[in-house]
Amino acid sequence: MGQPRTERGRRTRRAILDAAAQEFGARGFHATGITDITRRASVALGSFYTYFAAKEDVFRAVVADLSAQVGSHVAPRIAEAADGLAAERLALEGFLDFVADNQLIYRIIDESEFVAPDSHRSHYGSSVQRILGRLRAAADRGEVRADVGEVEAWAIMGMNVFLGMRFGVWDKDRDSAEVAAIANRILSGGLR
């Protein structure tokens, strides 16, 4: 089920996926009906089930899609960082920008906690792994304390997510670079 064999099928599946992301972002999972999705995608209701076995399935696919997008939006910025702390600052800045540009859509990841907990864990789990990897590399280079671990990684992630919610979604009354700089001051002093 699902992987299209023809080019036409590929396009249809993509249209449904994109439409689903828009609708879930705008109304949330429960308020979105399959017909909302197919209408926006300009396909017939029945076509939905050619590509997805259930409503939760598209949701999961959308979450995976988004999760990857966040990652690939942030990754190149980190690459330019001078050191580990700068990397965290740029990561947060990139994240704030992404969230601000995808406000509605970003809610999807949060909602997944209640719709598809496995997707939610997997998204945040792998995010934390990336942060942890960076922290340990920085520790190896002597830029931060040697004993940084999972707790620090989760703390950073929580900071980032809530700053994204407050300054990216609720009210964009502060510049993302400024917010990231302030948050980074905490880490500079706190992780060394």
Next chain:
Amino acid sequence: MGQPRTERGRRTRRAILDAAAQEFGARGFHATGITDITRRASVALGSFYTYFAAKEDVFRAVVADLSAQVGSHVAPRIAEAADGLAAERLALEGFLDFVADNQLIYRIIDESEFVAPDSHRSHYGSSVQRILGRLRAAADRGEVRADVGEVEAWAIMGMNVFLGMRFGVWDKDRDSAEVAAIANRILSGGLR
């Protein structure tokens, strides 16, 4: 509407509210039916609507209740703190304990983002205000940087919430005091 005029009414309302908290915590808002609530509360279906105008209404009432409970669980602990940083450590520790003891129930506050956004904002908004108040008092006493502000408060809140999710709900593989101590190390260095 709904304020009981007799003692009996007061008891019934309370029974419904408690049952609702249990059910929402266990199944989530959407999967919980009014009948699940009234069955657990041992009252007739119709009695629900004597006290609440709609399913969303109990949900809001439950969130407000919980929000107050978290606050009053944490407050006395903070009172014993030697200084501002210790206060944050004890706050986090208290929060982690509360979350661990009310695992299922705590999800309700997060779900409110999608069910009753106003409740969600009001809960986190007032939490942040409390943190900010403590930080400023600490700044006045010279315990932390003079320019601490909203960004720091949101960062702390995010840390706490995610640490609560990870170490209070997902897996209680670490002692709350230990987690709180590690997190506090970040603030000790980071806020001074």
Next chain:
Amino acid sequence: MGQPRTERGRRTRRAILDAAAQEFGARGFHATGITDITRRASVALGSFYTYFAAKEDVFRAVVADLSAQVGSHVAPRIAEAADGLAAERLALEGFLDFVADNQLIYRIIDESEFVAPDSHRSHYGSSVQRILGRLRAAADRGEVRADVGEVEAWAIMGMNVFLGMRFGVWDKDRDSAEVAAIANRILSGGLR
């Protein structure tokens, strides 16, 4: 059940009956709840059942009340009539005035066809009997054809009711005396 023994009870019953008439007239039978009635009557919900066994019961009582009111509104006017045809003119005129003054309330009698068909039949049945009685008396006096009968009586009643609906309820764009005069012209020529 129902007949109050005390003066206080008599007043309560009356308050409920009047409130019911208002509410049924404004919202119709089905859209009116017992609580709407008791609220308007300023009595407790339970008191309703002290005086009426069921919702349909008050409805019937209200219809009977109204039916009597229409009759006693029209009767004195007829008494002044010079002859049988003038009597019908005055009856229609009085009816149009009554309907115009009690627009909403009058609908109740029509709705009774679907709520309490027996009340409906009894109301229109007795109206027709009165008309028929007048016609026969007029026939005896040689004012109208000798063979007037039930068909004529029903025809007159239908005229009256529809003229009341159109010129009393829908739109009061014509004077009741004028409408009655025009209608009476039909009878003058038609019944002789």
Next chain:
Amino acid sequence: MGQPRTERGRRTRRAILDAAAQEFGARGFHATGITDITRRASVALGSFYTYFAAKEDVFRAVVADLSAQVGSHVAPRIAEAADGLAAERLALEGFLDFVADNQLIYRIIDESEFVAPDSHRSHYGSSVQRILGRLRAAADRGEVRADVGEVEAWAIMGMNVFLGMRFGVWDKDRDSAEVAAIANRILSGGLR
């Protein structure tokens, strides 16, 4: 919304509409459940909402249907009339026959006053227009008084409807031609 795109859909919609007319006629609007309608139509409950947005919607559609049926039942009879007065006689006779053959169903139009007042007005409004048109044509031909107008048209309509109720629905104890003839005598004398 609801217009079927296939032949099968057209048949289903029709089946629901017919079943609704039967049920509404037999039990009235409020006592009829959607399931009564779909059961009689032999379709699934959900199919109802494929074609009608709400219970009131079918009701309106049924009224419109019936309104048209009455008209097309009466129209051909009128065509054969020798003059204006004969036309009214034949119209009434045709109407009485239709009502007698569709007793239960005809109540639907009356009930519409309380369920869908707009449908009610539109039905009786257009009936009156037809009567008025005929009267004026007759006046032009010198068959009736030159100044016949709306009041006369409403009076005729009221006569017809109540005679239909009494001699078509309540009790068919008189021949429709006979009743129509008696009523027509009133008009013959009354309108000239």
Next chain:
DNA sequence: AATGAATGAGGGTTCATTCAT
């Protein structure tokens, strides 16, 4: 006689999913 809490059958509507074409 009056009060208001308690009851639960019933009703309209939604919507994910299936199926025939």
Next chain:
DNA sequence: TATGAATGAACCCTCATTCAT
């Protein structure tokens, strides 16, 4: 592959009526 009609379990909420005080 695509289409859209068909299905029916599920759910929220209303409200007439009963009952304990």
